[in-house]
Amino acid sequence: MTSDDTTEVRSVYIPEGLAGERVDVALARLFGVSRTRAGDLVAEGLVLLDGAAPMKSERVEHGALMEATIPAPRRAVVVPTEVEGMSIVHEDDDIVVVDKPVGVAAHPGVGWDGPTVSGHLAGVGVRISTSGAPERQGIVQRLDVGTSGLMVVAKSERAYTILKQAFRDRTVDKTYHSLVQGHPDPHTGTIDAPIARHPKHDFKFTVRADGRASITHYDTLEAHRFASLLEIKLETGRTHQIRVHMAAIKHPCVGDPLYGADPVLAKRVGLERQWLHAVRLGFTHPGTGEWAEYESPYPDDLQRALDVVRDLD
The missing domain is CATH 3.30.2350.10 (Pseudouridine synthase)
Incomplete structure (x- = not known):
């Protein structure tokens, strides 16, 4: 039901299929809100489980009554x-x-x-x-x-x-360059691994069997002592896709501690963010119908970091 023009109050009994799920996951699936939004509602005390305010990581049981007060976004x-x-x-x-x-x-x-x-x-x-x-x-x-x-x-x-x-049709050429730790083996390859939200971190993603199909192609441009410069093309466009896939093969983007990068190396090369740049974008122009392609040089911070990595050889 709707209590006023901006707030909705909803309640439902936990079905058997969601038994054992985290509160925020169950809330997201039952009420159609994002996982992040569900976590926020729990943190704000707007969700009750059998009359008590749960933690978002608490597990739900079959038949429990979930009540949620959902303000308009x-x-x-x-x-x-x-x-x-x-x-x-x-x-x-x-x-x-x-x-x-x-x-x-x-x-x-x-x-x-x-x-x-x-x-x-x-x-x-x-x-x-x-x-x-x-x-x-x-x-x-x-x-x-x-x-x-x-x-x-x-x-x-x-x-x-x-x-x-x-x-949607994957006809756009999305090309990135990334400096990643170590040396991917093989030096040219494809990562075909589904990506989903991380079960324990709201702003992080991970490779999971129940995730969305995600395909990343990479080719090594330069191999250095501590890192490799890759050219990466995306077939799909999932959130954090390159960062997740590089971390999944144990070669995270330099300067990306969220996905396991070494903070000591990042400090050594002077990076305060992940070494990842969208260098080229190509697509059929919607007005002319002709292929259009644009390129971007490395920003100063990424160029400096790459120069340091080259010097470390």
């Missing part, structure tokens, strides 16, 4: 703010391609009040497509906050539809 707002270091690589009537610096999100979201690509475009007067959720209008792809490089944003409604489908 807060809407993130695009704030026009020009972002230092953001450059526009290409712009026409249909698209705008930007070179995103580290520390910038693709769009605003609950829990993120830092700079965004959409906020920068609004700040410099670039009008983009109104398709998509209000805070994600025009956004057809995303890069992690800690990853730099190329992103395309739709300006026309037609471009938004065509580009979204192109990403």
